[in-house]
Amino acid sequence: MSERWTLLKLLRWMTSYFTEKGVDNPRLDAELLLAHQLGLDRVGLYLNYDRPLTTSELGAIRPLVKRRGQREPLQYLLGSTEFWSLPLKVTPAVLVPRADTEVLVEEALKRCAAHGVLLDVGTGSGAILISLLKELPGWQGVGIDISPAALDIARHNLAAHALEKRGQLLNGDLAALPKRRFDLIVSNPPYIPTAQWDELMPEVRDYEPALALLGGVDGLDCYRRLTAQADDCLHPGGWLLVEIGADQGDAVTALFAAAGLTELFLRHDYGGHPRVVGGQRNG
Ligand SMILES: C[S@@+](CC[C@H](N)C(=O)[O-])C[C@H]1O[C@@H](n2cnc3c(N)ncnc32)[C@H](O)[C@@H]1O
Numbered sequence: 001m002s003e004r005w006t007l008l009k010l011l012r013w014m015t016s017y018f019t020e021k022g023v024d025n026p027r028l029d030a031e032l033l034l035a036h037q038l039g040l041d042r043v044g045l046y047l048n049y050d051r052p053l054t055t056s057e058l059g060a061i062r063p064l065v066k067r068r069g070q071r072e073p074l075q076y077l078l079g080s081t082e083f084w085s086l087p088l089k090v091t092p093a094v095l096v097p098r099a100d101t102e103v104l105v106e107e108a109l110k111r112c113a114a115h116g117v118l119l120d121v122g123t124g125s126g127a128i129l130i131s132l133l134k135e136l137p138g139w140q141g142v143g144i145d146i147s148p149a150a151l152d153i154a155r156h157n158l159a160a161h162a163l164e165k166r167g168q169l170l171n172g173d174l175a176a177l178p179k180r181r182f183d184l185i186v187s188n189p190p191y192i193p194t195a196q197w198d199e200l201m202p203e204v205r206d207y208e209p210a211l212a213l214l215g216g217v218d219g220l221d222c223y224r225r226l227t228a229q230a231d232d233c234l235h236p237g238g239w240l241l242v243e244i245g246a247d248q249g250d251a252v253t254a255l256f257a258a259a260g261l262t263e264l265f266l267r268h269d270y271g272g273h274p275r276v277v278g279g280q281r282n283g
Pocket residue numbers: 094095096097098101121122123124125126127128144145146147150172173174175188189190191211212213
C-alpha cells in the first residue's frame with residue numbers, strides 16, 4: 001500500500017487481495033473491516049469513497065488485512081458478532097455463533113411457558129442463553145462450559161445485556177450436569193467427527209477452538225452424555241433440544257428415543273439442512 005490511497009481504492013485492493021486468498025465474501029469483509037477500523041458504518045464508507053486515508057489509518061488497517069488474508073475469522077478481527085440481532089463480544093476463546101443456531105432458539109421459544117429455568121450446555125459466548133433470557137423475561141438460566149476462557153466472554157456478554165442477575169455461569173463438564181432439574185435444556189455441543197477435521201474451512205480449523213468443535217470419532221459423544229442425563233436433569237414435561245450436524249438427524253433422534261424422550265422432532269435450518277433435534281421428558 002503506497003501513497004494517495006482513497007477509501008474506494010483501498011476497498012478495491014482489499015477485495016481483490018481477499019479474493020486471491022480464497023475468502024468467501026471478499027467485498028463484504030473488506031467493507032466491514034474498513035468501516036470498523038475507521039469508526040464508520042457501511043453507508044458512511046459509501047459516502048466517503050473519495051476520502052484519502054492517512055498514513056496512520058493505513059498502518060492500522062494493514063495487519064488486519066493480512067490476518068483476514070490468512071483466513072482468520074472476520075468476527076475475531078472485529079471482536080464482535082451478531083446473534084439473534086444481539087451484539088456479542090467474541091474472541092478466539094469462543095466459537096463464533098452461527099446464524100443456523102438461531103433455529104434452536106426458535107424451537108425452544110415454542111416450548112416455553114411464562115416461567116422456568118433453563119440450562120445451556122456448552123454456552124461458549126453465551127449466545128443461546130442470552131437470546132433465550134432476552135425473549136423470556138420470566139425465566140432464569142444457567143450456562144455451563146468446560147472452558148473458563150469461554151465463560152469469561154459469556155460473563156461479559158451477560159453483563160452487556162444486563163442479564164447477570166438472571167443468568168448463572170458454571171465451569172464444568174457436560175458429562176456431569178448440575179444435580180438439579182430444569183424445564184429446558186439446550187445445547188449446541190461439539191459435533192464434528194474427528195476424521196472430518198482436515199476438511200474444515202481454514203477459518204474454522206485454524207482459528208476456532210477445537211474444544212468447541214470435535215465431538216469424538218462419530219461426532220456423537222456429547223449427545224450420548226446429554227441424553228443419558230435427561231431423566232435426572234429435566235422436570236417431567238421438560239424439553240431437551242440440541243443442534244446437530246446435517247447428517248446426524250437419524251443417529252441423534254435414535255439416542256433421544258433410547259433415552260425415553262417423546263414428542264421427538266427434527267427441525268431443518270433455512271438452508272434446508274437438518275439442524276435441531278428435540279424431545280420431551282414424559283410426565
Ligand atoms: C459448538 S460450541 C457452542 C457455543 C455456543 N453455545 C454457540 O452456540 O455459539 C460448544 C461449546 O461447548 C464447550 N464444551 C466442549 N466440551 C465440553 C464439555 N465436555 N463440557 C462442557 N462444555 C464443553 C466448548 O468449550 C464450547 O464453548
